[in-house]
Amino acid sequence: MTDGQPTFHGSEEEQKIARLLFELLVAQGQAFAANALISQSLPNLVAHFVQQKVRPNAASMTELLEAAVRQNSHIFRREEADGQVSYLTTKLGRYVPPPPSVQPRRRPLGVAPARLPAATAAPVKPALKPTIIPRETIPIVEARPPKRIPREIKPKAIHRHPQIVTAEAVIDLTEEAAQIYDKHGGMFQSALRERLAADARFISFGPAWYLADGLLSFSKHDLRQVHNFLLESGVPESDARLVKEVFGRSEEDADYALLRFCLNHELLREKRDFEFVGTAEDYLWRPAGRPAARTGLLKPGEVGQDTRYLEDEPPAAALEDEAWVHTLTFYEIENGLLPYDPWAKLLLPRPLLKEQKGVWLEFAAPQLESLALFAELHYPSGNRGGWIDGLEELLVNFVAGARLVIRRGERSNAFIVEYPLAEQPQELSLLRYDERRQRFVFETLPIVFVVDETQILEKTRYKGFNNARRLEENSRRKSPAVLAYAFERVGQKSGEGDKTIYRASLDDLLPAVNIERPFSKASLVKVMSTNPLYRKDESAEGYYFYTLPAGEKELTTRRLLEVTQ
């Protein structure tokens, strides 16, 4: 026995069910003597465990219980009487059969005991000397209600201790309700939520529940008033403000909480007119179909496809110092957005509602003359990734490689953006796209903030982009084309037989591919390892080859040809 429990044998699942069975029987026999037999029928046990969803059906549960008991015959005894199987044990964790003197009578009443034929009668053994029997092997009296109970040992009553049994624990209900909640609140919440959701009498909005037949009703005029108020406001408004401004109610009114709940519930039903863009703490609404207009180069659908790779990234374990530290890319600055990456997922609010598409955010940058702006987090959906849109005014102040530190603000949808300052300002010749000339150029800029030297697009390292035209949209949508374009810009060109090859390091490629399309290091490696045009340079760690397909010209040359034709 370990920790008051016997040692269980069998497979992991058999051990688990044997342990549960033992705990269940011990709970059932809580008031029994330590060595009293505790019994429970197989059908009752199967019904209990199926209800606890240990196995989906009775047949499978029976099979598991039988196997577990077989493996743990040192703990349980299996008995079968009148076609019904029962399992027996004691609180000691082992089955000790009662001695012949107290063995339950198996013989039908009134039937004389069979006698051994005289010729085969066992010889009478000599009387044994008295022996001290260890306590745990003292013959035990079965505590199941016996068929005949001698008057002197008849129990006064069957006492039932108020307790319940779940798959995880036996819960003592003699404890205070608050104590029970503290210990088992999560399990009870989960079970209750499941039942409430399946019962049409209850309705919910977020974490709150009320009665379907107790809802306040709203006229079409009421809803039109709400819609008009939102349109006039121009920004999402909270349910509290709508209740106050449209319905003239204050927190002192008796029906204030109910009105808010009912309004939220009603607006959610009216999906054609209203969209929820709030958080668990701030319920915000705006007219449906009016997302903030994108001012970046790409349409929302294109950004969603570009950020699809984020959904394949492993989750981040934790934020360091409760901040999301992010190094900007050329793509993000040009499109005024941030990726909803594994660290952003730890910092930014999760959707409150199952069907929620996005959440309205506020960003403040105290170091940029207290710049404050609204943004929108687009949650991943279908085959699209997530991103935070509307940050052009903020990101235009930075260059690729700049490090932002984003923390939670005072409200659930408010965030503060900071950037660490460099010890010494420096002048760097950095890549930018000249819209007028339709070409990449390098421009010398004073940089006062900390930059990640490996991520900046500095002229000496990325001179291949100087005066280059950018990829056309059709090519930009294809990861291999974006990668080929980057290889041609930053790679070392050479020949391999009659083929042209480029060799480049992963570190040089990553900032370059992130000009046209977002990639993480992992997603970049994935593209290169699944496309035959790319291969690892086995002679140098972190280097790759790109082989120009036979008969094709470089993307640069093709672009120039297309332009001149």
Add this chain to the structure above:
Amino acid sequence: MAEQQAPAKPFQVEQADLDKLVEFLREAGRPMSIEELTRQYIVLLRARVTAEAASTT
């Protein structure tokens, strides 16, 4: 002599408890969080199971 005990009650949220939660919400006249409802549910569960245990004594 040792007392005997009937089998412990397997847990499930029973219809009777949901009926009482309906009454509870109706009397409160306001929506409640799942935490508030769970705390009330535990009060109801304790009362019911204790009463059932007492009735079999």
